[in-house]
Amino acid sequence: MxxxxxxxxxxxxxxxxxxxxxxxxxxSGLWGDRRYTLINPVGEIITGRTHPQITLIAGKQLDDSRWRFSHPTMKTDLLLDKASFFDVYTDIVVWEDAVKAQFTAETANLWFSQIAGEDVKLVHFGDASRRFTHRKPDVPVGFxxxxxxxxxxxxxxxxxxxxxxxxxxxxxxxxxxxxxxxxxxxxxxxxxxxxxxxxxxxxxxxxxxxxxxxxxxxxxxxxxxxxxxxxxxxxxxxxxxxxxxxxxxxxxxxxxxxxxxxxxxxxxxxxxxxxxx
Missing domain, CATH: 2.40.33.20 (PK beta-barrel domain-like)
Structure with a gap:
């Protein structure tokens, strides 16, 4: 079986x-799966392929809107609250797909930038974000x-x-x-x-x-x-x-x-x- x-x-x-x-x-997947991603200043996603240090970031869900993130090199954890995000979006590229992604918080940008070793921003797959799979164009997918x-x-x-x-x-x-x-x-x-x-x-x-x-x-x-x-x-x-x-x-x-x-x-x-x- x-x-x-x-x-x-x-x-x-x-x-x-x-x-x-x-x-x-x-x-679009399991609830909470890959609803956030890091981007560089020109809107390209940052992944562990080029920035392996971000793969050591650990997350813990506190409730439906809040997450806590930690990293071995960081003295303080990051508390992220989706309820505090502004309704502001930016255009990014996810594997050749143009996607509107929601800005999160400047505290998150600074925290993740220290780990990445360069200026990055954390963005959210928000209510206005749209992306679909290539072989099944009616099926939504996040990041x-x-x-x-x-x-x-x-x-x-x-x-x-x-x-x-x-x-x-x-x-x-x-x-x-x-x-x-x-x-x-x-x-x-x-x-x-x-x-x-x-x-x-x-x-x-x-x-x-x-x-x-x-x-x-x-x-x-x-x-x-x-x-x-x-x-x-x-x-x-x-x-x-x-x-x-x-x-x-x-x-x-x-x-x-x-x-x-x-x-x-x-x-x-x-x-x-x-x-x-």
Missing amino acids: YCLSELVIYPVKSTQGITLTSSQVVD ADGYPFLLTTESSLSELNRTCTQSIKMAQFRPNLVICGNHAFEEDKWKRIRIGSVLFENVKPCIRCIFTTLNPQTAERIPKGEPLKTLGKFRLLEDKGITFGINLVALNKGTIQVGDDVEILEYQEAHSYVDRR
């Missing part, structure tokens, strides 16, 4: 994940790379670690949903699944980048370019890239929780991979 073993949100894009026992599924949900499985991570020279943690792949009980990379064949009462559809494999080579505890690069080096030997999708996990959209709303059964409703033909290990 397949089961949901982990639920994770990332309130600010590229910061540490928050593990939950239950979460509300909405059209996630491309799709509202990323699913990975414990067995696929185990298969990677079977031949990888380094011990790889699931946190390096930054999933929202982690499934247990399946065979390795069986998720490639899942077209539609149900978790609890919520239906999800597999849109595409998730193409992985250098972000996965960051140690989630230290923000340092993992030796030998892992896990990309090993994944490249057996998870290289021709003309696309190296894959691990699948991008999903939700077909309805509802609450899901760790321990929920996962039912495979429809299968599809999986992409073909050559194992060169």
Whole structure:
């Protein structure tokens, strides 16, 4: 039997994940997931790919509108209250998508700028913000790379670690949903699944980048370019890239929780991979 073993949100894009026992599924993702991002002075997003130090920022939800953020190098935490934001927006770019993002607070800008080592601003995906996925143009998405949900499985991570020279943690792949009980990379064949009462559809494999080579505890690069080096030997999708996990959209709303059964409703033909290990 397949089961949901982990639920994770990332309130600010590229910061540490928050593990939950239950979460509300909405059209644009898990509630609270990647509703904030950092931008540079010209409106480009700042991520852990170029600023690994921000991946050590930890968040804690205090209530529906307030978050507390901390970082190992900062003497004081940041308290962020959405209720205090001004209704002022700026134009930013998220992976070639033009998005209107809401300014937050100058105290947040200063706090995050100290960590980033340059002038950055924290912006919010506010009520006036709009963005949609490319393959499903009627499906909204916040500041996630491309799709509202990323699913990975414990067995696929185990298969990677079977031949990888380094011990790889699931946190390096930054999933929202982690499934247990399946065979390795069986998720490639899942077209539609149900978790609890919520239906999800597999849109595409998730193409992985250098972000996965960051140690989630230290923000340092993992030796030998892992896990990309090993994944490249057996998870290289021709003309696309190296894959691990699948991008999903939700077909309805509802609450899901760790321990929920996962039912495979429809299968599809999986992409073909050559194992060169």
